[in-house]
Amino acid sequence: MGKTNFSFVKEGIDLYSKRLKHYIKFNIFELPDIKGVKNMSAEVLKYKEGEQFIKKISADAKVILLDENGKQLNSRVFAKEIEKNMIQSVKELVFVVGGAYGFSETMYKRANSKFSLSSMTFSHQIIRLIFAEQLYRAFSIINNEPYHND
């Protein structure tokens, strides 16, 4: 949700995107920031963000939210989950990073599952970067490459 503001976040995401593309078709979509946020409650903002998400996501895509209330996985279990989806021939797996206030009810209903990167709160800018690295790590694990040390 929203533009990537920091150039260092963009650079980092680019690095891991490039690496990821050796393994799989991978795309990042940034939805435009909602306008008129200043006079908007967090609830209304989340609702509007949710509407944008739903419009963007294909009807048959499997949707996973990066959500602080989701379960926490370690990197190997996360890789296993991705692998399971590949074995089950899931065509499109969509990971969603929300806005500053998280997700609307519509988004929770649309989602197939949710997971949490950490008990700590990270900026939703930095989460994109962390997640890109984690996704690359997952594929390096699936492909038995030496990137990951336990």
Place this chain on the structure above:
Amino acid sequence: MGKTNFSFVKEGIDLYSKRLKHYIKFNIFELPDIKGVKNMSAEVLKYKEGEQFIKKISADAKVILLDENGKQLNSRVFAKEIEKNMIQSVKELVFVVGGAYGFSETMYKRANSKFSLSSMTFSHQIIRLIFAEQLYRAFSIINNEPYHND
């Protein structure tokens, strides 16, 4: 431990370092990479890294390891812990990011506590960046600034 290789990590750390310095005296020290790693076991490498750390850290500094076996905190609890140290007039608080294989026994003995950023494994490069943001977040919480949303 070791140089920061990625320019985007450097840039990100610089951003949060600058912000942190509005609140507190903050410094980052990078220890030189150990030479001859190729023919070295992980144990010997960790031992050598540990020796470098111990030499660098002041005898009366309080040392906290960023370690996957440490307890996981949320951002508010982490901020509380920092605040506690300030109230107790701890002069120097040292957070240590280890090398690729973690810490030696010497380091665990020297440490006052340890905590974990996530159940997931992040690259020890990216941990520096995540941690810098988290430390900045902690001070924004301590000072009641609007940066952090629960």
